[in-house]
Amino acid sequence: MKGKETQTLRCPVCHKGRIIDAASGTDPSCLNLYGPRQSAKAQWFAKCPKCGAQIGITFPKS
Ligand SMILES: [Zn+2]
Incomplete structure (x- = not known):
């Protein structure tokens, strides 16, 4: 089993x-x-915890 490695997507702002x-x-x-x-x-x-910007998310495949 691999560990729970994740990659983080950061605020675009x-x-x-x-x-x-x-x-x-x-x-x-x-x-x-x-x-x-x-x-x-x-x-x-979602809301950025650093700058407070409202971040929109879409899932294009759905
Ligand atoms: Zn931010």
Whole structure:
């Protein structure tokens, strides 16, 4: 068994805040992160813990 290695997707606004973790090896292009100006495109939302920006998320394959 491998450990629970993850890759972190960071805030597209400040590039510091941790928005979501993906399993290691997950193709990052399987989801998109949007800054507040593009949030109309998004289906899901998270808030950056660093800068407080509302980050939109979409899963293009779904
Ligand atoms: Zn941020």
